[in-house]
Amino acid sequence: MRNRNEYTYDVLVIGGGPAGIAAACAAAPHARVAIVDENPALGGQIWRNSFPARQSHPSGPWHNRLQQTQATRLHGLRVFDAPAFNTLHAEAPDGLHILRYNKLILATGARERFLPFPGWTLRNVIGAGGLQAMVKSGLPVAGKRIVVAGSGPLLLAVAAFLKSHGAQVVAVCEQAPPRQLAHFATSIVAYPSKISQAVQYRTQLAAVPYRIGWWPVTAHGKSQVESVTLTNGARRLTLDCDFLACGFHLVPNTELPALLGCSLHNGFVAVDSLQQASVPNVFCAGEITGIGGLDKSLIEGSIAGYASTGQNSPARKLFAKRNKALGFAAAMERAFAPRPELRRLPAPQTTVCRCEDVAHELLQQHDSWRSAKLHTRCGMGPCQGRVCGAATEFLYGWPGESIRPPILPVRFDTLAEAEKPTAQH
Amino acid sequence: MPDAITITVNGAPVQVPSGVTVAVALTLLNEPCRTSVTGQPRGPLCAMGICYECRVTIDRISNRLACQTLCVPGMEVSTHA
Amino acid sequence: MSSNCDAIVLGAGIVGAACAMELAHAGMSVTVVEPGVIGGGATAAGMGHIVVMDDSPAQLAFTHYSQQLWHVLAPQLPPAAEYETPGTIWVAADEVEMQEVARKQSIYVTRGLPVRVLDSHALLHEEPHLRPGLAGGLLVSSDAVLYPPVAADYLLQQALSSGASLIRQAALQAGEGKACLANGDILSSPRIINALGAAAPSLAPGLPVHPRKGHLVITDRAPGFVRHQLVELGYVRSAGSGTADSVAFNVQPRKTGQVLIGSSRQYNAHDKSVDHQILQRMMQQTRRYMPGIDKLSVLRTWTGFRAATPDKLPLIGPHPADPTLFLATGHEGLGITTALATGKLIRHILTGSGSEIPVEPYLPARAFHPTTETAHA
Numbered sequence: 001m002r003n004r005n006e007y008t009y010d011v012l013v014i015g016g017g018p019a020g021i022a023a024a025c026a027a028a029p030h031a032r033v034a035i036v037d038e039n040p041a042l043g044g045q046i047w048r049n050s051f052p053a054r055q056s057h058p059s060g061p062w063h064n065r066l067q068q069t070q071a072t073r074l075h076g077l078r079v080f081d082a083p084a085f086n087t088l089h090a091e092a093p094d095g096l097h098i099l100r101y102n103k104l105i106l107a108t109g110a111r112e113r114f115l116p117f118p119g120w121t122l123r124n125v126i127g128a129g130g131l132q133a134m135v136k137s138g139l140p141v142a143g144k145r146i147v148v149a150g151s152g153p154l155l156l157a158v159a160a161f162l163k164s165h166g167a168q169v170v171a172v173c174e175q176a177p178p179r180q181l182a183h184f185a186t187s188i189v190a191y192p193s194k195i196s197q198a199v200q201y202r203t204q205l206a207a208v209p210y211r212i213g214w215w216p217v218t219a220h221g222k223s224q225v226e227s228v229t230l231t232n233g234a235r236r237l238t239l240d241c242d243f244l245a246c247g248f249h250l251v252p253n254t255e256l257p258a259l260l261g262c263s264l265h266n267g268f269v270a271v272d273s274l275q276q277a278s279v280p281n282v283f284c285a286g287e288i289t290g291i292g293g294l295d296k297s298l299i300e301g302s303i304a305g306y307a308s309t310g311q312n313s314p315a316r317k318l319f320a321k322r323n324k325a326l327g328f329a330a331a332m333e334r335a336f337a338p339r340p341e342l343r344r345l346p347a348p349q350t351t352v353c354r355c356e357d358v359a360h361e362l363l364q365q366h367d368s369w370r371s372a373k374l375h376t377r378c379g380m381g382p383c384q385g386r387v388c389g390a391a392t393e394f395l396y397g398w399p400g401e402s403i404r405p406p407i408l409p410v411r412f413d414t415l416a417e418a419e420k421p422t423a424q425h
Numbered sequence: 426m427p428d429a430i431t432i433t434v435n436g437a438p439v440q441v442p443s444g445v446t447v448a449v450a451l452t453l454l455n456e457p458c459r460t461s462v463t464g465q466p467r468g469p470l471c472a473m474g475i476c477y478e479c480r481v482t483i484d485r486i487s488n489r490l491a492c493q494t495l496c497v498p499g500m501e502v503s504t505h506a
Numbered sequence: 507m508s509s510n511c512d513a514i515v516l517g518a519g520i521v522g523a524a525c526a527m528e529l530a531h532a533g534m535s536v537t538v539v540e541p542g543v544i545g546g547g548a549t550a551a552g553m554g555h556i557v558v559m560d561d562s563p564a565q566l567a568f569t570h571y572s573q574q575l576w577h578v579l580a581p582q583l584p585p586a587a588e589y590e591t592p593g594t595i596w597v598a599a600d601e602v603e604m605q606e607v608a609r610k611q612s613i614y615v616t617r618g619l620p621v622r623v624l625d626s627h628a629l630l631h632e633e634p635h636l637r638p639g640l641a642g643g644l645l646v647s648s649d650a651v652l653y654p655p656v657a658a659d660y661l662l663q664q665a666l667s668s669g670a671s672l673i674r675q676a677a678l679q680a681g682e683g684k685a686c687l688a689n690g691d692i693l694s695s696p697r698i699i700n701a702l703g704a705a706a707p708s709l710a711p712g713l714p715v716h717p718r719k720g721h722l723v724i725t726d727r728a729p730g731f732v733r734h735q736l737v738e739l740g741y742v743r744s745a746g747s748g749t750a751d752s753v754a755f756n757v758q759p760r761k762t763g764q765v766l767i768g769s770s771r772q773y774n775a776h777d778k779s780v781d782h783q784i785l786q787r788m789m790q791q792t793r794r795y796m797p798g799i800d801k802l803s804v805l806r807t808w809t810g811f812r813a814a815t816p817d818k819l820p821l822i823g824p825h826p827a828d829p830t831l832f833l834a835t836g837h838e839g840l841g842i843t844t845a846l847a848t849g850k851l852i853r854h855i856l857t858g859s860g861s862e863i864p865v866e867p868y869l870p871a872r873a874f875h876p877t878t879e880t881a882h883a
Contacts, residue, residue: 038474040495045473076493078474083782093486111475123457123468130472133492137472138445139452223457223466253475354470354478357463371543374550374655375586382477382488382726382805387470404780404807409477409488409726413800415807416789462727462762488726488803506727 002095002413009034009072011308012088012099014079014256015107017044018294019286019301021051021062023105026305026314028069035066036074036090036099042066044109045129046294049136058294074099080406081415082260086281091414103281103308106257106269107301110287112154112247113390115338116352116360117345119219119228124243128158131245135165142166144242147228149173149216151336152249153198153293160204162245169208170239173230175215175248176336184335191328193295217345219244233341249336251390252288255407274307274315275300283308292329299325343395352395353388355381360395369398382409432500447491447502448472448479458491458504482506511535513697513856514685516677516709519549520654521841522701523661524849525834529699530668532857537693538665539685541676545658548703548841551810553722553758553766554657555735556650556843557594560613564819564867569840570617571863572847576650579846587656588761593647594735595624595632597755597795600641603739607644620647635731635798643739651735651758654842661845680709683830697856699832700825704811706835710825714873715836717811719775721785722768725802729763738795751775753788755795765802767792769839771812778809812838820844821870822851832856833870 011027013020016037021044024035035042043051047059077090077097086104090097112127119125126134128148135141146167148159151174159172174181188194202210211232218229220238229238252268263270263278268290275283285300286292299322306315346352348361356377366372369379369392378392379385384407385392385400392398406415429440434456441450448469451458457466458479469479472492479491482503491502511534515526518540530536543550556576560566580589598604607623614621622645629643630636666672675687680700685693700706704717738755756768770788775781785807792799815821815836825831832855834848851868854861 039493081782093489111471111473114470114476121461121465121467123466124452126469127471127473130470133472134446134449134452134469137449137492138442139449224455224468354461354467354476357461357465368543370546374543374546375659380805382480382803383475384805387476405782406804406807409803409805411800412723412725412789412802412804413793415723415804416786416793416800486801 004096004098004417006098006100007034008100010101011103011105011305012036012101013105013107014088015044015109015286016042016073017107017109017286017297018046018062019107019109019297019304020044020105021066022298022301023107023283023285023305023308024071025062025065025069026302026311027105027309028071030309030311033069034072034074034099036077036079038076038078040075042073042075045133048133062298078408079256080408080410082256083405091408091410096414096417103283105283105285105301105304105308106277106288107284107286107297107304108253108256108288110250110252110291111386113249113251113338113394114387115248115342115345115391115394116350117216117218118347118350119221119225120246121351121354122219122221123224125219125225126243126245128154128245128247130247131243132158132161135162140165141243143168145170145240146243146245147171147173147239147241148245149214149228149230150247150249151175151338152247153332153336154247154250156198156201156205156210158245159208160201163204163208169205170241171209171211171230172205173211173214173216175339175342176212177339178212180335180337181212184331187331188328191324194328215339215342216244216246248338248342250287250291252291254288255386255403257282257284257288258403259405259407273319274312275304276307290326290329291332292325293332296322296325296329338394346395352391353378353381355383363392363396369401372398384408430496430498432496432498432502434502435504441496443496445496447481447483447494447496447500450496451481451491451502451504456504459506509537510694511537512695513537513699514539514693514695515699515701516680516685517701517703518544518658518662518672519547519701519703519841520545520658520661520845521703521834521837521848522699523658523665524845525699525701525852526665526670527661527668528849528853529856530665530670532853532859534857536665536670537695538662538670538672539675539677539687539693540672541674541688543655544662545655547705548810548812549654549658551720551722551808552654552839552842553756553768554652554654554842555594555758556652557735557840558614558617558619558646558649559840560610561818566613566617567863568847568868569843570619572844573648573650575846575850576652577648580650583652583657583660586653587660588653589650589657590652590761591648591650592734592759593645594649594737595629596644596646597629597636597736597738598641598643599738599740604641606739607642610644614646621645622647633733633736635796636736637795637797640795645734649735651760652842653761657842677709681828681831696830697832698830699834699852701834703835703837703841704813706813706833710831710833712874713821713833713835714816715813715821716773717776718814718838719770719772719809719811720768720839721770721780721788721807721809722766723785723789723807724760724767724805725765726805727763728765728802731799731802732757732759732765734759736795751784753784753791755791757792757796764805765799767799778811780807780809813841814838815873817873820848820868821873822848822868823855823865823870826871826874
C-alpha cells in the first residue's frame with residue numbers, strides 16, 4: 001500500500017510561483033499556511049531554479065521573506081480533485097495527499113498557447129517558455145542555433161535569456177502586426193519599469209533581428225527540427241536552427257478553479273477587489289485572473305494573502321498598484337492577440353491533438369468541442385485538452401466544456417483510495 | 426563530464442550532468458521521450474507539466490513527467506511505454 | 507413553419523439512429539430531431555458492450571438477435587467504430603457462482619452460442635491480471651465491443667443517405683401527430699418515435715422510465731492488460747436490484763489498449779456530476795478482482811443515465827394513449843446491444859414487415875397501469 005498523507009491548514013496556497021509566494025508571505029504571519037507546487041522547487045516558471053537566488057535577483061527579497069515565515073512547503077504534489085468541502089486531493093510519487101483548508105488561494109499560473117502548423121510536432125520544436133525552463137533545468141544551449149517565434153513579451157525575455165547562455169539566437173519573430181505593437185509601446189510609457197526592461201532586452205539582443213509581424217508557417221526536419229519557414233504575409237524566409245522556441249502568448253490554468261465551481265469571465269477567473277472568487281473561501285491571484293506578468297502576480301498574491309487572513313487594510317493599500325498592473329495586462333492582451341492568419345496555419349494533415357494524433361481535416365468536420373472529442377478522440381489523451389483546447393478554441397471557435405475529476409491523469413490506486421474505504425463485506 | 430551521474434535509459438547505462446531533469450537528460454542524449462499513437466517520435470513541448478509529451482517510465486512507474494523529475498543516480502528510465 | 511413526413515424520430519442516440527435507418531430503408535420519409543451531438547447522450551456514456559444476457563427469455567431472445575445483427579453489420583462499420591469481438595468472461599468468485607456458470611452455460615448452449623467453462627487455472631490463463639483464487643468463469647466468445655458514438659453516427663448516415671433528414675433542434679412537445687420544436691417549427695407525422703432514452707418521459711408524461719445513473723472510468727493505454735470484457739457474476743445481483751445503489755466489477759479492453767472500467771447503478775440520482783463515494787466503491791470492487799490495475803493511469807471519469815423500466819425490458823411500440831406516438835426507449839444498460847433489433851421491431855410495427863422475434867414482450871402497454879393511462883389519455 002502506498003502512502004496516504006493528510007494535512008489541514010488555515011490557508012492553503014496552490015501554485016509556487018510569484019503569486020503563490022507573495023500570498024504565502026502575506027498570510028503566514030497570521031495563519032498556518034502551506035504552499036503547494038508540482039515542481040521539485042518553488043519559483044514557478046519565471047523564477048524556476050532561481051529560488052533561492054543571489055540577493056540581486058528580483059526573487060531574492062521574496063525568498064528571504066518566505067524563509068522568515070513558518071509556511072510549509074509541499075513540493076512535487078499535483079492536485080487532481082476537490083472531492084469534498086474544503087478538501088483537495090493531490091498525487092505525489094509516494095501516493096495520495098489529502099489537503100484540507102479553511103481558505104484556499106489559487107495561483108496556478110498560465111501555460112503557453114500552442115498553435116499547430118506543419119512540423120510543430122517535430123522534436124526540438126518547443127515552447128518559448130518551455131525551452132527556457134529546459135535551460136533552467138540544466139540543458140546547455142551554448143552555440144545552438146535557436147529561432148524564437150510566436151507572440152508575447154516572453155519571446156524577448158526568452159531570447160535574451162538564451163543569448164546569455166551562449167545560444168546563437170537566429171531571429172525573434174513576433175506575430176503581432178507592427179501597428180498593434182507600436183500602440184502597445186506607446187501605452188507602456190505609463191510603466192517605466194516595463195520600458196527599462198524592454199530596453200534592456202533589446203540591448204542584450206543588439207545583433208539579433210527582431211521581426212515584428214512575422215510568424216512561423218512550417219518547421220522542417222526528419223525527426224527533429226532542422227529549419228523553419230516564416231512569413232510576414234508577403235515574403236517568406238527559411239532559417240536553419242537546432243531549436244524552434246515557439247509559443248503564442250499565454251493562457252491561464254483554470255482547471256482547478258473551474259472544478260471548484262469558480263465563475264470564469266472571458267476565460268479568466270472572476271474575482272472581487274480582495275481577489276475572492278465566486279466560491280466562498282477561495283481566492284485567486286496572478287495569471288489565472290488575467291495575463292499580467294510578474295508585477296500583477298506579486299500584487300494580487302499579496303492582496304489574496306492579506307485578505308484570506310482578514311488583513312483588509314494592507315490589502316487595500318495595494319489596490320492602486322494593482323489597477324496599474326491591470327491596465328498593463330489589458331494593453332498586453334490587445335497587443336498580442338493572435339492574428340486571424342494563424343487560423344490558416346494547419347494543413348489538412350497537420351496534427352492538432354498531439355496526445356491522440358488527430359488531424360486538422362478531421363476536426364473541421366465538427367461543430368463543437370464535444371462533438372470533436374466524441375467522434376475523433378481530440379482532447380481525450382493525458383493532457384486532457386490543455387494543449388489542443390486553446391488551439392481548437394482559436395481555430396474553430398469552440399468554447400471548452402465543463403470539467404470533471406480527475407483534472408490530471410492519476411494512478412488508479414490514488415483515485416481509488418481517495419476516500420476512506422467504506423465498510424465492506 | 427563534471428558532476429556526472431549514471432542512470433540507465435532503455436537498459437543502457439549513460440552519464441548525465443547531476444541536477445538535470447529527465448527531460449533534459451533525454452534531450453542531451455538525443456533520445457525521444459515517447460512514440461505517439463501513430464508512431465511519431467516526440468520530445469518535450471511545454472517543459473512545465475502540462476502537455477504530457479515527455480511522459481516516460483521511471484523506475485517502472487509509467488506516465489511520469491520527465492520535465493518535472495530530477496535525475497538521481499541509478500534511476501531507470503524507459504521511453505517505451 | 508410546418509412540414510409533413512412519414513415518421514419523426516426524436517433523438518439521435520444509437521437507438522434513434524437505428525430506428526431512422528430501418529424506417530428510411532423501408533422507404534419512409536423520416537425526419538430525425540436531435541439538438542445535440544450525435545450519440546452524445548447515454549450512447550456516449552456507455553461501454554459499448556454487445557452482450558447476450560439471460561435475465562429473462564425475452565431479454566435473451568432480444569440481445570441474441572441484436573448481437574447477430576451487429577455481426578452482420580460489422581464489416582461495413584468504419585474503423586473508428588472500433589468493432590471487435592473479444593468475448594465476455596463471466597467471472598465466478600466462488601463455487602456458488604460456479605453453479606451460475608453451469609446454469610448460464612446450459613442456456614447459452616441451447617441458443618448455439620460459443621461458450622466455454624473456465625476453471626480457476628484456465629481463467630488466469632485467459633486473464634493473467636485477475637486475482638488468483640477466483641473459482642472460474644464462463645467465456646462467451648461471440649460477445650463484441652464497439653465505440654458507440656461513431657456507430658450511432660454511422661447508422662444515422664445510413665438513414666440520411668436513404669433520404670432521411672436531420673433537424674438540429676430540441677423537440678418541446680410530441681403527440682397527436684405533431685412535434686413542436688424549440689425554434690417554433692411544427693412537424694406533422696402520423697408516426698412519432700420517442701427515442702430519447704432516459705429523457706423520454708419529458709415528452710411522454712407518465713412513461714414508466716426512470717434514469718439509472720452510472721459511472722465509468724477510463725485508463726491510459728495499457729495494451730494487453732485486459733483481453734476480454736470481464737464481468738463479475740455478482741453483476742446479475744447488482745444490475746437486478748430494483749432500488750439499492752450498487753457496483754460491480756466490469757472491465758473492458760478498448761481497441762486503443764485503454765481499459766474501460768464500470769460499473770455502478772444508482773436510482774434517484776439526477777445530478778450528472780461524479781459521485782465520489784460510488785466511484786470509490788466501484789474502483790475498490792475493481793481492485794478486489796484485479797489488483798494490478800492499481801498502477802494504471804486514470805485519464806477520465808464520467809457519468810450517464812440509463813433508461814430503466816420496472817421489468818428490465820425495453821418499451822418498443824405504440825404508446826397506449828396516443829396512436830401517433832411510438833416508443834423506443836427503456837433499454838437500460840443494453841441500448842447499444844439492442845439498438846439494431848429495436849430498429850427492426852419498430853420497422854415491423856410501423857410497416858408490417860416480417861419480424862424474426864415476437865414483438866409482444868416489448869410492447870409498452872404492459873408497463874402502463876390503467877390509472878396512468880386515464881391520467882394521460
